[in-house]
Amino acid sequence: MRVTSILVALAAAVAMASANDVATNTDASAVGSDGAALTQLAAEIESLKSANEELDAKYKQEREQVAALLNVVDELKVSSADMGTKHDQVVALEEDLEALRKASQKAERTFKENTANLEKSLKTISAAAREAEESRQADKVQATATLKSVEGVVTSLTTQLNDVNLEVAGLKKRNSELEAQLGNVHADTSATTEQLVALKDTLQAKATSLATENKDLKDKVAELELQVAADQVDISKLEAEVKATKTKLGQIATLQTQLKNAKQKIVDLEEDVKKADAAINWQAVFSTYYDHVANTLEHSDDYVALAKSKSIEIYDNHVHPITLEALKHASTLSTSAHALYKQHAAQHVDPVVAQVVLAAAPHYAAHAPALQEQYSKFVESARRVLNTADQRFRMTRKWCIGRLKKLYPRIAKYARQIVDFTIFLLALPLAFAAYRVVVEVISWTLYLATCCCCFGLFGRKAVKHNTAQPVSAPPAATVAKPTTPSVSSSKKGKKGDAAKKNQ
DSSP: HHHHHHHHHHHHHHHHHHHHHHHHSHHHHHHHHHHHHHHHHHHHHHHHHHHHHHHHHHHHHHHHHHHHHHHHHHHHHHHTHHHHHHHHHHHHHHHHOOOOHHHHHHHHHHHHHHHHHHHHHHHHHHHHHHHHHHHHHHHHHTTOOOOGGGHHHHHHHHHHHHHHHHHHHHHHHHHHHHHHHHHHHHHHHHHHHHHHHHHHHHHHHHHHHHHHHHHHHHHHHHHHHHHHHHHHHHHHHHHHHHHHHHHHHHHHHHHHHHHHHHHHHHHHHHHHHEEEETSHHHHHHHHHHHHHHHHHHHHHHHHHHHHHHHHHHHHHIIIHHHHHHHHHHHHHHHHHHHHHHHIIIHHHHHHHHHHHHHHHHHHHHHHHHHHHHHHHHHHHHHHHHHHHHHHHHHHHHHHHHHHHHHHHHHGGGGHHHHHHHHHHHHHHHHHHHHHHHHHHHHHHHHHHHHHHHHHHHHHHHHOOOOOOOOSSSSOOOOOOOOOOOOOOHHHHEEEEEEEEHHO
């Protein structure tokens, strides 16, 4: 209303000044001063336009905030069945409403200050207009003689005056629209305040019921602690089983020592054979040795069947049960670790991981094609190398068989078996090394998983559970936060889910 009255007064002052210009300004210097005054008035009107636009933007922003709060209130009314998880949202909503009230008060103070400044500007312009009127009345007698020479200037000034009058009429219309919108915003704000007061009473009643539910949750937490103690007993049993497994794996080291001793004996026997080579017929010894080899190869199927049956028996009696038990415990440990991670670290780690993935996405998009190209080249090179190695192995094996047949015709029919058996003996150390690597990896994996689970269960501090209290007074003004469930409510929900699973 003040802005409208100020604009009306300015329009009247401009019209009066324009009428006086048409009636009295006949002197060239007076016409110049009138043009400067009109320019100044136009600048003042433009500043008033900008001020009105800023106020209009602020009113629109406040109205959008009020509409957003009404939408949130409607959502809370629809989803009032689960008031335990909505309590924190209502608290955050009250904080947002308090912040909005303060922002509205600040905007009102700013509006009053702008209005006071506009009133001061109006007084200054009115005083200047009065002074100009007095000067024009004094110059009226002198300007009569030069009236005909400035008729063209008066015509142009009349046109400018009409344009200014049209702009003033538009400003009046715009101010009336802004005033109507402001009234609607105030009405919506009052209705929202009444709805929030009613909702606050309802939530206070719900908070009382939630306090009772919190007591039940504490009882469930006590049950979970008992379950954790039972799990600790199971973990102790698992540690004993792991120690027994390590003892069994120690037997492999003993077998390795025996294998080294056997290799040393073979080396000693080879040296003895070399020493005795000068004293006996080497050809006869070699022939006898390969006769024994041929006999061994003829009965190799029986030896292989016996070794296979012994291996299957050892696997069924020792390796398979231990493997099943280890897989069972590993599954249990992975489930417990996943539950602990989800309960204590997921809400902190998952956003960080998401942020890291989001930050690494541009780099991945930039470097992934080049890496894929290099990987394809590496795979192709490895395939060529493997094919070449396979061809050379086959050629070498074929050459060895032919060479053995040529040098020792007596054992020509067993040449292929002798070469394959030699290759098998050469591959035994590699197979044994691979077996040791696999056993060590499995052992360390089980050991680290057991240690991590033990530290995760006993290294955590006791969590103090606070009972939710009814809201008796509006909270202090803080920065508005997103209306999402808090950490405590999410933890309570996760503990309740864990209790249901245990039951």
